[in-house]
Amino acid sequence: MLPLDGLKVIEFGHTVMGPACGVALADLGAAVIRVEPAPLGDPTRGLLGFATGFFSYFNRNKRCICIDLKSPDGLRAAQDLLASADVLIENYGPGTMDRLGLGWDAVHALNPRLIYCELKGFLPGPYESRPAMDEVVQYMTGLAYMTGPPGTPMRAGASVVDITGGLMGALGIFAALRQRDADGIGRRVTGTLFETASFFVAPHMAQQAVTGRPPVPMPARAKTWSIYEPFDTADGRQVFIAVLSERNWQALCGLLGLGPLGTDPRLQKNADRIRLREEVMPPIIAALRAMEHDALCQALEAAGIPFSPVRTPSDLFEDPQANAEGRMLPIRMGTGAVAKLPPLPLAIDGQTMGLRLQPPAVGEHTDDVLAEIGYDAARIAALRSAGSVA
DSSP, X not given: OOTTTTOEEEEEOOTTHHHHHHHHHHHTTOEEEEEEETTTOOGGGGOOGGGTTHHHHHTTTEEEEEEOTXXXXXXXXXXXXXXTOSEEEEOOSTTHHHHHTOSHHHHHHHOTTOEEEEEESOSSSTTTTSOOOHHHHHHHHTXXXXXXXXXXXXXXXXXXXXXXXXXXXXXXXXXXXXXXXXXXXXXXXXXXXXXXXXXXXXXXXXXXXXXXXXXXXXXXXXXXSSEEEEEEOTTSOEEEEEEOSHHHHHHHHHHTTOHHHHHOGGGSSHHHHHHTHHHHHHHHHHHHHTSOHHHHHHHHHHHTXXXXXXXXXXXXGGOTTTTGGGOSEEEEXXXXXXXXXXXXXXXXXXXXXXXXXXXXXXXXXXXHHHHHTTOOHHHHHHHHHHTSBO
């Protein structure tokens, strides 16, 4: 039995933010039904480039029904679905659900127990009507400024705001369900991109509040640790090494054959090593460049020094930690190929959340979902013939 068994979720989601919220609930056992536009389904299915695999990854463990929400019969079908649901998730543009007749007021009147989770660009304020996306708010909040080198702001290397914004929506849903347990009333939960990105950069704001100095981009930041960066090895690969304690420092000098450096009384404190960095770094760099990558990694692990090979996402396919205990999920991609991809990043009693349903085909579950709310075969056929469902 999964934690959210028995929870019925209707997801009006596309691209990343809504589906990320939905997949978190689905992985935890909720019955998540995606409502996609008839007849072609979610346009995310056909995205290319950076977004090619979005649909497959964020829509596992869900069922799909295709509805034309602009048709009266399609809208009625959506309302009938929501009448027995626990949660609604949507990340359409500002005002879209209201125009469709599925805004908060209408749905709350239909089903007062339903948790209504809207995922938007902004909370109420001067920006609330603007369209927004992950990369836009990274620039708006300074996250891109902090990520790239000075003068070259750069988005993060993943859709971190979309994904985290979706997970914040899931967190709000859990809180609202807890409130509903007490009083039986559904709540309106709002998660946003701008405020999520602001949450990310808040520590930099706090730094300025303490120091009085504006934060500088991460690639140019002042050193907190004397050794905390990637280094070249003899075979042209790189290893990131972090020396976080005096024990780490002694161990690193020992494994590199730099004993005198490790015992130098001028270099016993992290602050001293930062101050004398121009003296410290050349012998460290030279010694690391003389070592083979794999041998260095083994020595660092044995010495208990924090480290990592500098890798790409491709390396995770065969990573032993990612694959431990069969945790990777065999997800079917749009091409039909099956890829091992990471699960929801949590475990309950040592168990991660598995794969129950492959990402759905367009309208794969339309008949089943409508039958579950009392539509007979003739009514479903009539809806399909009229183009109200697919």
